[in-house]
Amino acid sequence: MNQAEPSSVKISDVVLRDGHQSLLATRMRTEDMLPICAKLDAIGFHSLEVWGGATFDACVRFLKEDPWERLQSLREALPDTPLQMLLRGQNLLGYRHYADDVVERFVARSADNGIDIFRVFDALNDLRNLETAMKAVKASGKHAQGTICYTVSPVHTREMYVEQAKRLVDMGADSIAIKDMAGLLTPYATGELVEALVEAVEVPIHLHAHATSGLASLSQMKAVEAGCRHIDTCISAFAGGTSHPSTEAMVAAFQDTPYDTGLDLVALKEIGDYFREVRKKYAAFESEYTREDVSVQIWQVPGGMMSNLANQMKEQNALGRIQDVFDEIPKVRADLGYPPLVTPTSQIVGTQAAMNVLTGERYKSITNEVKRYLLGGYGQPPTEVNAEVRRKAIGNESVDDGRPADHIKPEMARLEQEIGDLANSEEDVLTFAMFPDLGREYLQGRRDGTLVAEPIPAAEASGGGRPVSEG
Amino acid sequence: MNQAEPSSVKISDVVLRDGHQSLLATRMRTEDMLPICAKLDAIGFHSLEVWGGATFDACVRFLKEDPWERLQSLREALPDTPLQMLLRGQNLLGYRHYADDVVERFVARSADNGIDIFRVFDALNDLRNLETAMKAVKASGKHAQGTICYTVSPVHTREMYVEQAKRLVDMGADSIAIKDMAGLLTPYATGELVEALVEAVEVPIHLHAHATSGLASLSQMKAVEAGCRHIDTCISAFAGGTSHPSTEAMVAAFQDTPYDTGLDLVALKEIGDYFREVRKKYAAFESEYTREDVSVQIWQVPGGMMSNLANQMKEQNALGRIQDVFDEIPKVRADLGYPPLVTPTSQIVGTQAAMNVLTGERYKSITNEVKRYLLGGYGQPPTEVNAEVRRKAIGNESVDDGRPADHIKPEMARLEQEIGDLANSEEDVLTFAMFPDLGREYLQGRRDGTLVAEPIPAAEASGGGRPVSEG
Ligand SMILES: [Co+2]
Ligand SMILES: [Co+2]
Incomplete structure (x- = not known):
């Protein structure tokens, strides 16, 4: 891909998924997303990350929302913006390896319900764990984004990542994401990695870099200068610390340069103001562990x-x-x-x-x-x-x-049988597949009309030491 | 100055002055500075900004601390690090133009009490308002840093700033600071400005850029790539928003590159942890207006x-x-x-x-x-x-x-007479000169033994809309 000429940078905003997953224990409710969707939809983002990661779990476990219904609502409220999700390869959004038929059905239903771009990754970068999901995405006619989980070690050389990117493209990846969940990337290392990737593969390179150590915006700038044209950012109200560089800042940084995103800062500011108010509602879920911390640069x-x-x-x-x-x-x-x-x-x-x-x-x-x-x-x-x-x-x-x-036999039929008529749809079966106990409990509660979202604790309880998940 | 070859970047940390001025209404007390000074002193900063700006006013007005004694204490506690102050040219640290003899005595006493580097600026960039102070700094044998107040307008061209820098050097400036108090600088504009300045003058260029709009770390990186070797940062606990890029992040950003600052991240992290605790004490002075806000990039x-x-x-x-x-x-x-x-x-x-x-x-x-x-x-x-x-x-x-x-007659003699024996020293006279009413009240209270620092309000009062001053 010839990206020697500077050109417009595309922005994927992650406020509806990774932003609140990183800063508020994934607790943002659909009711706080929908009122701002018209404005989000009008911005012209490359995509909005709205689903997957820990949101599915949080919906079922804490919010007693149907995650599929959330997706449907967002799809309807965001007609003009590609919707994106994060998928843990063969683990989907659950905590074990699933049979291929479950992966195929899950991807197909996600696509049908509104996902346009699937970011697929495996914790070990074992691409065999991505294969079925990537194929299923392609079969759905959607965008399959292959992911490199970035880490630092004696064996994780630039050559190794380039090799991985090439194999992802061979698997049909429409783009490659560098996923730096820990905030390990430094700006000049990013520039070198992106340069190597841009030279090695024809598909676009996306950069998803958490701001944990305060370096992500710098890394994104060096990535862009090295030919990356797609960065993940988060509206300022949910940016920084263990989340992402702020959307407004990165848009302003490239304004009036050949990288200009063309996005409207006034409109973005309105969205930021909206989410600043939303964030207050969830003050009890704030944590001291989400702030900027250079530790990961010291101890990896x-x-x-x-x-x-x-x-x-x-x-x-x-x-x-x-x-x-x-x-x-x-x-x-x-x-x-x-x-x-x-x-x-x-x-x-x-x-x-x-x-x-x-x-x-x-x-x-x-x-x-x-x-x-x-x-x-x-x-x-x-x-x-x-x-x-x-x-x-x-x-x-x-x-x-x-x-x-390879050792897991097809299991959709068994799952359908086990959940029985508690499931009204294939989506329900897949919810049950993700969380056998929790999913059944949820579906049972829905039938019984007993679902109650966890109460939002009073803000006084904030600032605590709750554990934090990587996104 | 030939700075074509990348080389080590020098760091001035501003936590003891601009950091808390920007985020906590200048309220940090000397008692919270001294315990960490040994660790700060061991880092190897180019300088620590510890005095001037609004600190003098806050000491006298709110904290009932003698600002000169603060300086003496810090000088003693920081024997190995150059100390820096911000001086408003002919206004010194007060709110009017002073006669030259007051400026000369103020600079001399500041130097005697421990200031090594004087950053001198004028709000209008009228260099005549800097002249006396710059001369006095040179006469004290100290480092005179001439300042460009950065702004954006049809007349503030790169050529205008270059011209100003040259005139500052002609006035004896040992270095030039670009002072972006509002967060107006964008990264690529910074790179171009620094490149022009580095080419035009032989002295080092310093960059003081507030992170208000989220761009300052990016601007610093482009400045460094353009030949700037001196950046102002603030330890992470007091970084970001209307303050400055975090020290740890900028050190980490340049680590293992030719720009490597050589500073120890573990030691910096300890300092950050210390100041995170200190900041809690002053929670009542936090303001929503100090957070990152892109507005200045929209409306200037x-x-x-x-x-x-x-x-x-x-x-x-x-x-x-x-x-x-x-x-x-x-x-x-x-x-x-x-x-x-x-x-x-x-x-x-x-x-x-x-x-x-x-x-x-x-x-x-x-x-x-x-x-x-x-x-x-x-x-x-x-x-x-x-x-x-x-x-x-x-x-x-x-x-x-x-x-x-030019219209102000020498006034030291009159000031000495007016304050009389409430002043024990020339420093006291200068305190009175800065704030005629407040200074007298302070000196009287000291004599009467009635000085009481303002109480620190309970943290519940935090998050309010207190006005913010630029640093
Ligand atoms: Co993430
Ligand atoms: Co300042």
């Missing part, structure tokens, strides 16, 4: 992971040894072949590191998740794992280096 | 000025006409020859604009400040004023195009 450990571990150590009355755990994390990560630290690998690595410290002997006790990981249950680690640790963990059991989902 | 009017005007219009029960006032501001500014909008010109322009709207007829009523401005009382406007408006304002009175201070 995501902020959310560090705060979760601190909570765990506190519960064990072992907060005094938290630094030992932080020191142990890179070692465990190396033993496991340098997985990117994102759900679920951040939990897998973090819990084992804590255990290695608390038991006083490394790998004296090994979690089931580490065992499953070393058996190949999550897919292929980025590089060779520590053979000694693997022996300790799995003994003589043999490693399965196939695609995890 | 500083955020603080807009919020002050909104308050004024509210008091007049005329908030409904605030948009008319915002529309009037650029017209009044043009009539007055495009002054940069900073204290006191922001008030002069804003109040007249409000009056033009409220009276229903432009310049039906004209403020005394506008009259004084048009008589030349503040110095020379950047360009020709509207002759018709001037005639209305001053009638047949003749414009004085000399240096305002």
Whole structure:
């Protein structure tokens, strides 16, 4: 793709998904989205990220909203803007690997209900975990965006990412997203990576960079100068910290340059003012852990992971040894072949590191998740794992280096049968598939007319130390 | 200056002056500064901005601290770091033009008490208002930093700024600061301006850019790439919004590049953690008006000025006409020859604009400040004023195009006499000089042992709409 000539930068705003997922524990309700949709729709965004990630879970678990109905409402309220979702590959929006038929149906229903752009990723960058979803997106005639989960390690070289991008394009990716969930990207490293990717593949490069360490806007500028023309930003009211660079600032930054987005700052400011008011309603969900923090640039450990571990150590009355755990994390990560630290690998690595410290002997006790990981249950680690640790963990059991989902038989029929007439639609079956207990409970409550959204706690409770998920 | 080769960027941290001036109404007390000074001193900053601006006023008015003693304490606690202050040229730290002998004594005493670097500016960029202060700094053997107040107007061309920089160097400036108090600078405009300045003068270029519109870190990066090697940042706990880019983020941004600052992120993080706790103590002084706001990029009017005007219009029960006032501001500014909008010109322009709207007829009523401005009382406007408006304002009175201070006779002797034995030192006389009523009251209270710092209001009062001053 010849992007030597500067040209207009396209903006995807993430306020309706990643913005509130990053800053407000994914709690924004549909009722607070719809009133501003007409204005959002008129901006001319490349896309609005509105669905997927943790929103599906939060809808069913906390808000007692039907996530599919949210999507339908947003589709109707945003007729002129492509809608985008984040999909965890073979995990979809749940917490296990699904059979291919579930992935295919989930993607098809998402497309039918209004998703135009599917950003598909796998925590280990094991592309076999993306394959079925990507094919399903293409079969739906929608835009399939292949994702590189960005991390830093001795094996995660620029060449490795370029190779991954090429394979994603071979899989049919219409574009490539660099997903920096932890805020690890630095501006000059970003520029070099983007330059290499732009040269290597013909499809557009998108940059999704969390502002955790305060570097994301700088990284986006260097990305744009290197040929990236698609950046993810969030309206200022939900920008910064563990969220994203602010939409208004990035639009202003490129105004009157060849990169000019052409978006109207006055209209964006009105949207920002609207969301500033909305944010106040959810003050109880604010957290000190969402603010800008350079730690990830020092220790390469995501902020959310560090705060979760601190909570765990506190519960064990072992907060005094938290630094030992932080020191142990890179070692465990190396033993496991340098997985990117994102759900679920951040939990897998973090819990084992804590255990290695608390038991006083490394790998004296090994979690089931580490065992499953070393058996190949999550897919292929980025590089060779520590053979000694693997022996300790799995003994003589043999490693399965196939695609995890290859062992899962088609399950839609079984799921339909299990949920029975609590499901009014295939969408309901898929909700049940994502969360067997929670989903059933939700559908039962809907039938019984007993669904009640969690109350929004009073604002006094704010500023606490709630754990944070990466988006 | 040949800065074609990338080289280390130097950092001036402003947390002890502009950081809390921008975010906490200048309320941080010396007792909250001293405990962290050893760590600040060990970082290796190019300088720490610790004095001047509004801190002198806040010490005397609210904190009942002797500003000179604060400086002495900081000097002692920061033996290894150059200390920097912001000086309003012939206005020093007060609100009128002073006689040259006061300026000379003020600078000499500031130098003796510990200031190494004097950043000297004039709101109108009338360099005659800088001359005496710059000479006095040189006479003290200290670093004289000449300042360009950045603004945007048809007459403020790059050539005009280059010309100003050259004249500052001719006046003996050891370095040039670009001072963007409103957050007007955009990254690519910054790059072009810095490039021109670096080419035109031999002395280092410093960039002081407020993050109001979310662009300052981007502007600093483009400045650095264009040859600027000195940027002002603020430790993350007091960064962003109407303050400055975060120190940690800018250090991380340049790490492992030829611009590497060499500063230690772990040590900076400890300082950030300290100040995050300090900030909580002053929660009552937080304001919604200090957050990131793109407005200044739309209307070229500083955020603080807009919020002050909104308050004024509210008091007049005329908030409904605030948009008319915002529309009037650029017209009044043009009539007055495009002054940069900073204290006191922001008030002069804003109040007249409000009056033009409220009276229903432009310049039906004209403020005394506008009259004084048009008589030349503040110095020379950047360009020709509207002759018709001037005639209305001053009638047949003749414009004085000399240096305002030329009409002020030496006044140290008179000041010493007036304050008498309430002053124990020349520093006390200068405190009295800055604030005739307030200074006397302070010195009297000190003698009587009745000084009491304002109480810090309970945090519940926070989030309000207090007016904001530019730094
Ligand atoms: Co994200
Ligand atoms: Co300032």
